[in-house]
Each structure stands twice: as C-alpha cells, then as structure tokens.
Amino acid sequence: MATIQSKYLGELRTTAQHLASGNNVITDAPLDNNGRGEAFSPSDLVCAALGSCMMTIMGIVASRNNIAIEGMEIETTKIMAAEPRRIAEVVLTFKMPANDYTAKEKAMLENAARTCPVALSLHPEIKQTVSFIY
Structure with a gap:
C-alpha cells in the first residue's frame, strides 16, 4: 500500500x-x-527530514533513559553544489535545552542523531556537519 x-x-x-x-x-x-520560492523545495524537505529524523531517534533514546530534551531545536543550513545541481552539505546545529547532561547521555544522544535512518540513507557524498550546543 x-x-x-x-x-x-x-x-x-x-x-x-x-x-x-x-x-x-x-x-x-x-x-x-526558476521557482517562486514560496514553499519548501524538494531538497529543503530532504534537509528537514534529516533534522526531524535525528530529533525523533534522539527522542526515543531520551525516553528510554529518562533524559529531558523537550524544547530541543535545530538550525539547518542546506548547501547546494552547482554541477550537477545537488545537495552538497547539510549543516545541523542542535540547541539543547538547559539540562545537566552527563558525558554518557551526550554520547548516546549524539550517536542517535548521527545514526538515524535518514542520515544512514543519504548518499555518502552529502556531507552531514552536525554540532551540539549544550
């Protein structure tokens, strides 16, 4: 279906x-x-899907481990290549809510983000630059 x-x-x-x-x-x-730029472009949606997937998998890990991440935000920047026209890089900056995260919790959350299904599905030539602000 x-x-x-x-x-x-x-x-x-x-x-x-x-x-x-x-x-x-x-x-x-x-x-x-050649467009009007009045809505997400298809490549914008790819980048948004990456960020949403990362947050979702982090949410699963956080829920299992009683880690509060509500209010987490991501700023996403899409960088296009000209020839051929394609996504060259996605820069994602996570802004984590105030919390006293342990080193282990940070490692779990960051690993969850980097290994989400969308991140693993994108072509390896698309650079994924991910940073976390705690």
Whole structure:
C-alpha cells in the first residue's frame, strides 16, 4: 500500500499527501532554480527530514533513559553544489535545552542523531556537519 500520493500542480509546484493522516505538503522550486520560492523545495524537505529524523531517534533514546530534551531545536543550513545541481552539505546545529547532561547521555544522544535512518540513507557524498550546543 502506498504511503504518499503526490501530484504536479504546474508552475514547478507539487503537493504530497500522507495517506494515513491526510496531511499535505506543498513544494515550490527555489528562486535560484526558476521557482517562486514560496514553499519548501524538494531538497529543503530532504534537509528537514534529516533534522526531524535525528530529533525523533534522539527522542526515543531520551525516553528510554529518562533524559529531558523537550524544547530541543535545530538550525539547518542546506548547501547546494552547482554541477550537477545537488545537495552538497547539510549543516545541523542542535540547541539543547538547559539540562545537566552527563558525558554518557551526550554520547548516546549524539550517536542517535548521527545514526538515524535518514542520515544512514543519504548518499555518502552529502556531507552531514552536525554540532551540539549544550
């Protein structure tokens, strides 16, 4: 059974519907690639998916180990390569909520982020630069 139903809307826009929930996402080509830049680009969604996956897996580890991470944030920067046009690097800076994390907790959380399914699924040529601010 399908997970997502997508449609091309014209003018470099698409819509994707998550079939189980009915939630929708619209994409638009970026300004530097003939689009209007009025929504996430497909490559923006790849970067957002990476950050969301990292936080989700960290959340699983945190829950299992009674570590409070609610309020954690990520600033994500996408760096594109020109030839061929592709994501060259994703820079993710985690801002961790105030907590007295032990070295072991930090190691567990950081390992969870770096080994999430999306991180492991991206092509190895896409550089993933990940940092944590505690």
